[in-house]
Amino acid sequence: MCTLHSTIHWACTVVFVLSGFSIFMGGREPWTLKHGPQDHESLKPASSCPPIVYPKPDGKISFDLLSSVALTGTNHEGDQPAHLTLKDDRIPVDHNLALYEGPEQRFCPAGVYEYVPNEEGGNMKLQINAQNCIHCKTCDIKDPKQNINWVVPEGGGGPAYNGM
Numbered sequence: 001m002c003t004l005h006s007t008i009h010w011a012c013t014v015v016f017v018l019s020g021f022s023i024f025m026g027g028r029e030p031w032t033l034k035h036g037p038q039d040h041e042s043l044k045p046a047s048s049c050p051p052i053v054y055p056k057p058d059g060k061i062s063f064d065l066l067s068s069v070a071l072t073g074t075n076h077e078g079d080q081p082a083h084l085t086l087k088d089d090r091i092p093v094d095h096n097l098a099l100y101e102g103p104e105q106r107f108c109p110a111g112v113y114e115y116v117p118n119e120e121g122g123n124m125k126l127q128i129n130a131q132n133c134i135h136c137k138t139c140d141i142k143d144p145k146q147n148i149n150w151v152v153p154e155g156g157g158g159p160a161y162n163g164m
């Protein structure tokens with residue numbers, strides 16, 4: 001326990017000194033700390049991960065996804081140009097669904113991305129419910145092939161949280 005306390009103490013001291021120096025230098029310190037691979041490079045194949053079973057929301061301290069999206073007051077005009085597009089329409093099914101079981105369905109907090117049966121042939125397709133987007137930009141950062149193009153929606157549409 002003493003070793004743990006000492007380690008935490010020294011780690012905090014180093015962080016404090018480095019942060020103070022960075023602020024003093026206005027962010028122009030002569031080094032850059034790296035933190036390994038980019039977020040979109042760090043997904044593991046679904047086959048190497050055990051499935052996670054989440055408990056159902058209880059409506060008291062946990063809530064279903066769409067009621068949480070409703071609380072954001074999100075709105076986009078129905079006829080505006082799409083602010084979420086794909087660079088290559090084949091990548092979601094051929095790569096993301098095949099290798100990662102569709103991570104878009106999990107990293108998007110607003111249920112924008114859904115894999116649904118493809119009526120035009122093939123098994124599945126990615127459906128983008130852009131109307132629900134709450135502008136967190138997670139998809140822009142986390143999509144494994146950087147295939148999602150996120151642009152600012154027309155007219156500043158999007159979330160309008162009450163009291164913010």
Ligand code: SF4
Pocket residue numbers: 084107108109110111112132133134135136137138139140150
């Ligand atoms: S920015 Fe991307 S991840 Fe975030 S809510 Fe919109 S579609 Fe989902």
